[in-house]
Amino acid sequence: MKEKTFLQNHLLGIEHLSVSDIGTILETAEAFIEISTREVKKVPALKGKTVVNLFFENSTRTRSSFEIAAKRLSADLINFNSSVSSLKKGETLKDTVLTLEAMNPHIIVIRHSASGSPHYLTTFARSSIINAGDGFHEHPTQALLDALTIQQRLKTLRKLKIAIVGDILHSRVARSNIILHQKLGNEIALIGPPSLVPREFEKMGAQVYSDIRRGVKGADVVMMLRVQEERGAKNYFPSIREYRNLFAINRDIFSLAKKTAILMHPGPINRDVEIETSMADSPQSAILEQVTNGIAVRMAVLYLLKGDIHETLN
Amino acid sequence: MKLLIKNGRLVDPVGAVDRTMDILIENGKFKEIARSIKKSSGCPTLNAQGLIVAPGFIDMHTHLREPGQENKESIESGSRAAVHGGFTAIACMANTEPVNDNRSVTEYIIARAKQVGLVNIFPIAAVSKGQLGENLVEMADLVEGGAVAFSDDGHCVMKADLIRKALEYASMLDVPIIEHPEDHSISAEGQVNEGFISYRYGLRGILKAAEEVIVARDLILQERIQSRLHLTHISTAGSVELIRNARRAKTPVSADATPHHLLLNETLIQSYNPVYKVKPPLRTEADRLELIRGLQDGTIDCIASDHAPHTRDDKDKEFEYAPFGVIGLESTFAVIHDRLVRSGLLSVTRLVELLSSNPARVLGLKDRGRVKPGFPADLTIFDPKRRFKIEEKDFRSKANNCPFLGWEGQGAIEHTIVAGNMVFSRKNRV
Numbered sequence: 001m002k003e004k005t006f007l008q009n010h011l012l013g014i015e016h017l018s019v020s021d022i023g024t025i026l027e028t029a030e031a032f033i034e035i036s037t038r039e040v041k042k043v044p045a046l047k048g049k050t051v052v053n054l055f056f057e058n059s060t061r062t063r064s065s066f067e068i069a070a071k072r073l074s075a076d077l078i079n080f081n082s083s084v085s086s087l088k089k090g091e092t093l094k095d096t097v098l099t100l101e102a103m104n105p106h107i108i109v110i111r112h113s114a115s116g117s118p119h120y121l122t123t124f125a126r127s128s129i130i131n132a133g134d135g136f137h138e139h140p141t142q143a144l145l146d147a148l149t150i151q152q153r154l155k156t157l158r159k160l161k162i163a164i165v166g167d168i169l170h171s172r173v174a175r176s177n178i179i180l181h182q183k184l185g186n187e188i189a190l191i192g193p194p195s196l197v198p199r200e201f202e203k204m205g206a207q208v209y210s211d212i213r214r215g216v217k218g219a220d221v222v223m224m225l226r227v228q229e230e231r232g233a234k235n236y237f238p239s240i241r242e243y244r245n246l247f248a249i250n251r252d253i254f255s256l257a258k259k260t261a262i263l264m265h266p267g268p269i270n271r272d273v274e275i276e277t278s279m280a281d282s283p284q285s286a287i288l289e290q291v292t293n294g295i296a297v298r299m300a301v302l303y304l305l306k307g308d309i310h311e312t313l314n
Numbered sequence: 315m316k317l318l319i320k321n322g323r324l325v326d327p328v329g330a331v332d333r334t335m336d337i338l339i340e341n342g343k344f345k346e347i348a349r350s351i352k353k354s355s356g357c358p359t360l361n362a363q364g365l366i367v368a369p370g371f372i373d374m375h376t377h378l379r380e381p382g383q384e385n386k387e388s389i390e391s392g393s394r395a396a397v398h399g400g401f402t403a404i405a406c407m408a409n410t411e412p413v414n415d416n417r418s419v420t421e422y423i424i425a426r427a428k429q430v431g432l433v434n435i436f437p438i439a440a441v442s443k444g445q446l447g448e449n450l451v452e453m454a455d456l457v458e459g460g461a462v463a464f465s466d467d468g469h470c471v472m473k474a475d476l477i478r479k480a481l482e483y484a485s486m487l488d489v490p491i492i493e494h495p496e497d498h499s500i501s502a503e504g505q506v507n508e509g510f511i512s513y514r515y516g517l518r519g520i521l522k523a524a525e526e527v528i529v530a531r532d533l534i535l536q537e538r539i540q541s542r543l544h545l546t547h548i549s550t551a552g553s554v555e556l557i558r559n560a561r562r563a564k565t566p567v568s569a570d571a572t573p574h575h576l577l578l579n580e581t582l583i584q585s586y587n588p589v590y591k592v593k594p595p596l597r598t599e600a601d602r603l604e605l606i607r608g609l610q611d612g613t614i615d616c617i618a619s620d621h622a623p624h625t626r627d628d629k630d631k632e633f634e635y636a637p638f639g640v641i642g643l644e645s646t647f648a649v650i651h652d653r654l655v656r657s658g659l660l661s662v663t664r665l666v667e668l669l670s671s672n673p674a675r676v677l678g679l680k681d682r683g684r685v686k687p688g689f690p691a692d693l694t695i696f697d698p699k700r701r702f703k704i705e706e707k708d709f710r711s712k713a714n715n716c717p718f719l720g721w722e723g724q725g726a727i728e729h730t731i732v733a734g735n736m737v738f739s740r741k742n743r744v
Contacts, residue, residue, distance in 0.1 A: 120632055
């Protein structure tokens with residue numbers, strides 16, 4: 001494995017990564033993919049390191065993905081479950097983190113409903129902080145695993161048209177992907193009702209469409225977002241029925257994208273809401289590869305932040 | 315009790331004075347203002363050479379938190395902060411616990427202010443009982459008890475019918491209604507100015523329209539009612555334009571802006587530092603510049619601090635969970651003087667209008683805001699050249715949620731005089 005050139009102490013967002021950082025993470029992740037195919041899926045790169053999964057929002061896939069990633073690198077991992085946590089007893093986030101830090105972890109992976117919470121942690125915490133999703137802000141490992149998936153399928157990350165469909169306003173996945181593909185110079189189309197896709201997103205280097213056909217046309221990648229009812233997204237359009245009629249992806253609309261186009265979704269998917277069920281299971285769908293790649297990307301991030309450069313993959 | 319202030323540059327916009335004058339104070343009132351007043355034996359004398367002497371500054375929008383939230387601020391700590399910042403009078407908002415919606419709370423605040431005895435405190439009572447926006451408070455009784463204005467402040471009066479009745483009823487008492495213009499159905503759970511920055515950083519937005527629709531609504535009502543309407547902490551270029559047009563149409567209205575909206579913009583929230591979380595939110599640079607034009611052309615009458623103290627723990631949180639508000643009593647003069655007066659955007663005379671004579675006029679404090687024989691001897695004396703640095707260690711306020719911490723510049727309060735008493739002196743002596 002090559003020497004680390006990755007100089008970040010935290011992973012707070014795609015915002016703080018250079019194109020070269022993104023390349024380093026993806027290359028490292030590619031190297032880690034192989035480990036997950038072995039009979040013994042474990043390397044000692046993070047042996048003796050402690051990772052805390054600090055999740056204040058419900059999450060199955062991201063939390064398990066970080067857990068598996070840490071364990072395959074031989075790190076010790078503890079899950080801090082907010083539902084049984086001291087937060088219910090009125091403890092502040094700061095006190096919770098200071099308490100955990102008194103146990104000397106190396107990395108804290110945080111998911112929190114308030115945007116900027118990981119940034120707040122860096123103002124007082126000593127550990128490396130990984131943002132596993134903060135409010136509507138960023139979800140950097142998701143955008144990185146999406147990028148790895150695109151690269152695998154399309155053999156390039158350049159000169160692409162990325163169409164993202166749905167609740168852009170409340171989506172951290174969308175933001176991280178927009179920032180990442182803007183850095184890579186790709187064309188970005190954001191599609192949804194104007195109440196969920198404000199025009200100002202054009203200042204982030206994207207095109208905004210309320211007609212899914214126009215937006216998807218010629219796309220290399222179509223990313224569907226979940227309708228986040230728990231974030232009150234439903235008040236932004238009249239009904240799920242009307243939303244489905246206007247913004248769900250089906251074969252007919254997907255055929256407007258390039259022949260080689262792939263369909264992605266960060267999950268969990270709502271079948272027959274934003275995605276026609278047969279599309280989710282089609283060969284064009286890369287949804288399950290995204291999940292698989294999530295582990296490699298998270299291994300790469302954990303390794304690059306705290307891995308021992310003298311440990312090799314073998 | 316006498317005090318003679320010699321050789322200071324007196325800036326008194328209402329009296330159209332801007333020249334070196336001596337001022338004699340006797341028994342808490344201005345006795346004589348003249349080119350030269352002879353020292354008499356036994357009369358304490360203050361040499362104000364090189365200093366600017368202004369009618370006492372008045373902050374017409376302060377939160378003192380007492381009664382009820384004395385862990386954030388108290389009438390005593392707020393009074394100390396006020397005089398440290400050069401204010402001789404402050405008007406305190408009604409969102410205490412209990413709400414200042416009845417005479418007993420107003421009288422309590424006034425009694426506590428007298429016990430502390432540092433600064434004039436003028437309570438602003440709520441417009442509606444409990445600031446719930448449903449029923450008017452007993453305005454006449456409150457005025458008799460000492461309330462000088464009515465405001466539901468952060469709980470903007472959402473029912474147009476209620477604000478109409480409040481304006482109409484208050485006209486009988488000749489007191490202002492102070493509106494915090496915010497349509498809560500638009501601002502809802504918003505955290506920061508809605509626009510590119512809020513979208514980019516994933517924070518819920520507060521549209522400028524949340525302010526402007528209430529400004530427009532109130533101005534339309536006021537056009538007919540012709541009562542006294544004051545719009546506080548105006549933050550958008552659109553609001554400035556609405557007020558400017560209303561003034562042209564001779565609709566009676568006054569307005570204030572805060573130092574933070576005049577000197578800071580929304581880009582600061584990219585740090586997610588809750589010290590920049592305030593209502594209305596910090597807006598765009600274009601809004602900020604239009605507010606300054608509003609100060610220059612007379613559209614905006616006053617600068618008010620909206621001093622909103624919170625405990626350190628309150629503000630040491632995730633951005634979304636931290637409360638809105640910044641403190642300003644101890645930084646307002648310094649930052650405004652340095653950034654707007656020294657830079658040439660405002661004259662010293664305009665500064666004194668904005669901080670003293672206009673707030674006195676808006677609040678109906680008829681014997682304040684000017685230096686005139688017989689008026690209470692409230693003076694703010696500052697050194698326009700002395701360097702300052704805003705530092706937490708100097709704060710008399712219990713709070714530290716000041717967005718100007720670390721700012722440096724020129725212009726420092728030397729003496730604050732209330733009713734002839736030196737209640738603050740930089741060097742702690744007369």
